[in-house]
Amino acid sequence: MMSKLTDRQVTIKLDGLTLNGNLSVPANALGIVIFSHGSGSSRLSPRNNYVAQMLQEKGLATLLFDLLTEVEDRLFQNRFNIDLLTMRLIDVTQWVQHQKETKDLPIGYFGASTGAASALRAAAFYGEDIKAVVSRGGRPDLALDDLSRVTAPTLFVVGGWDKVVIELNEKAFEKLQCERKLEIIPHATHLFEEAGKLAKVANLSAEWFADHMQIQKEEQNVQRSN
Template identity: 50%
Template sequence: MEIRKDTETEIVMELSDEKVSLVGDLYVPENAQGLILFAHGSGSSRQSPRNRFVAQYLNRGMYATLLFDLLTRSEEAADLVSANLRFDIDLLSSRLSGVTDWVVNNSELNQYGIGYFGASTGAAASLVASVGRKEVKAIVSRGGRADMAGSLLREVAAPTLLIVGGEDHPIIDLNNRALNELGTQAKEVRIVEGATHLFEEPGALDEVARMAVDWFIRYLH
């Protein structure tokens, strides 16, 4: 696949091991310094306005971004009724791992160091998918359920930043517990004061994006 620079490219990834097709949106700025894969949260998709806001911020910071749907269209339709798949961390992490393989095997993309940006259950999927992958250099979680990575938290080696809203008290507690379990030495919980779970307050997402860029600059290169 030919990658068009400085323009968003819609791609369809065939993951042969699962025989599924996942749709993603790829943007590669000129002189990109790394590639950030986005794993969206429960009940969301690659169209998430919050993730797209952060992705655009990262693009301006010279990072390529790939936002993709973790579920197929038929799975999304089923999940709207059952709400089961969005919490299936094994499935979500395997999809993220498959997309990472797709990047690693793409001659136009495998030059970039890889970072993960996960939200909600996508954060747990990012942590699980990173285990054993040296090409994943850094992870950022936004309002994430890092705790749902379970015992695999101890095996995470990539530097991990957990960003939580200051008013999102249950998630703060869960992330602090997950922080203690994380195997990586480079790990932090950062609080966006006054922000709730979706970071809808004025300036909250800007703060998330700045923290993410700072983390990727520190560890992705």
């Protein structure tokens, strides 16, 4: 049974602009996972909300937010501006680190499609402050120059029928120097729309985050007891 969940809409103010988000925090959360959406998607993405619900059931807090304002999103090129999206994710991570209910939680990133590139680049920026990363059908190849600096345990999940993206993930996978895993889900396309496939993604992600966040929590408790 999932522990009591605090769920609220948040407004994240950054340098003269405001981003909307949904923050969900279970009691005694293991950590928080910040979602970095793919091009043209938002905090309302049904696939990412499905994954977020599974993470919450594992005792993980989640933050789904709009990486772009409504005005920015009207300019199609912004959806593929990895530099902009990475800086936005870095700034929002700092916001999470200063909120009362999340400031002490280990942080992870879940990146979907092009959002995986900004998640990995932000993870490289923050180093050991980021405890785990998951890429769903991602484009980690768009962050090749930063991958060797990622220290967080990183999981790539790709559909078995998504041949081009498999090749791009394999290329990026070789650049990682951290703990890493590439999981190919048979008979699944890019969006994992086939029956049961998105559930498989969500379960793999929840286990990856929970396992690594639990390790971090235990280390924190040991440090406090000393």
